[in-house]
Amino acid sequence: MKIGEKGLSLIKKFEGLRLKAYQDSVGIWTIGYGTIKYPDGVCVKEGDTCTEEQAEEYLIHHINEKITVKLNEFLDRNKIVLTQPQIDALYSFSYNLGLGPITVGGKSLNMALLSGNKDSITKAILLYDKAGGKVLEGLKRRRQAESALFLS
Numbered sequence: 716m717k718i719g720e721k722g723l724s725l726i727k728k729f730e731g732l733r734l735k736a737y738q739d740s741v742g743i744w745t746i747g748y749g750t751i752k753y754p755d756g757v758c759v760k761e762g763d764t765c766t767e768e769q770a771e772e773y774l775i776h777h778i779n780e781k782i783t784v785k786l787n788e789f790l791d792r793n794k795i796v797l798t799q800p801q802i803d804a805l806y807s808f809s810y811n812l813g814l815g816p817i818t819v820g821g822k823s824l825n826m827a828l829l830s831g832n833k834d835s836i837t838k839a840i841l842l843y844d845k846a847g848g849k850v851l852e853g854l855k856r857r858r859q860a861e862s863a864l865f866l867s
Contacts, residue, residue: 716787718778721864722803726810729857732770736763740846740853748774749810774810782809789818795828804840804865811857812843837862 730749736759739745744759747770752758754776765773786809790797797805805817808824816824827839840862844855 716790716797716799716802717783718806719799719803721800722806723774725803725807725857725860725864726774729807729811729853729860730774732767734765734767734770736761740851746770746773750774750777752777754780778806778810782806782814785814785818789814793829795831800867801865804861807857807861807864808840808843811854816843833866837865840865 727748730747732748733746736744736746739749739751743751744761744763745751746759746763747765750759750770750773753773786802786805789795809817816822817828819825823842824836824839827835830836841858844850844858846854
């Protein structure tokens, strides 16, 4: 499955659009909708700028190249069937944190997804609200929104 409009909107809402490079909460240079590497693999650096169209292109490229195939492989391999809102919630989560918590065995979200229990899955999503060892309000709100989307 591919990302839907609700997932894309959620990512854009929480990432925000920044047309000039900035350092995120843990010091990584970022631009657009949370892009840290351009489609050619070059890292964002201080002083970089982009247009809104480029930001959208970077976002879609990252989703298509870094999330879609691996997420679908994981779901197919484990015979996990999800609705579009559930898929969208996982895309938003993965765009922010990567696929590790979903695909690596032993991680809270991975175990919850394998169990198929929706309450366990949404509770596991909520656990990932820290950066640099500290709970961040923005991450807490994002995880709450992803959990709500997963349950919708």
